[in-house]
Amino acid sequence: MKENKNLTLCSIDYAFKRLGGKFKxxxxxxxxxxxxxxxxxxxxxxxDINTKTLTLSLKEMEDDxxxxxxxxxxxxxxxxxxxxxxxxxxxxxxxxxxxWGEEQIEKNNP
Numbered sequence: 001m002k003e004n005k006n007l008t009l010c011s012i013d014y015a016f017k018r019l020g021g022k023f024k025x026x027x028x029x030x031x032x033x034x035x036x037x038x039x040x041x042x043x044x045x046x047x048d049i050n051t052k053t054l055t056l057s058l059k060e061m062e063d064d065x066x067x068x069x070x071x072x073x074x075x076x077x078x079x080x081x082x083x084x085x086x087x088x089x090x091x092x093x094x095x096x097x098x099x100w101g102e103e104q105i106e107k108n109n110p
Contacts, residue, residue, distance in 0.1 A: 018064045023049050023057050025094045028083065031067065032091040036082045066090065 019025055023046060030045045031037060037045070043054055058081060061067045066087035072078040083091075 018066065019090065021057060023053060024061060025097065027057060027061065028066065028087055028090050029094050029098070031081060031083045032088065036080050039079055039081070042081065
């Protein structure tokens with residue numbers, strides 16, 4: 001079977017665009033390990049992210065169908081996030097990148 005090189009490049013670009021940015025991989029990793037997290041719990045688990053960046057990342061990930069946002073009709077509002085099936089499928093790749101990053105840090109910073 002002959003592979004269409006343009007389609008392959010487009011699909012790679014598509015995947016990396018969905019995971020682009022410093023925090024999306026970490027958000028997927030946190031939700032993969034914890035299942036469901038509220039906004040504040042996500043923020044605490046990534047103390048180096050500002051509110052605007054976290055909110056924007058979550059919105060983009062929801063638009064890309066990587067996470068699901070559930071709002072409960074309570075006062076104060078309760079909002080929970082969890083991975084969609086598509087988001088869960090990204091976890092092994094995030095793990096691989098995490099392990100690769102650890103190896104490179106150790107190798108380059110003896």
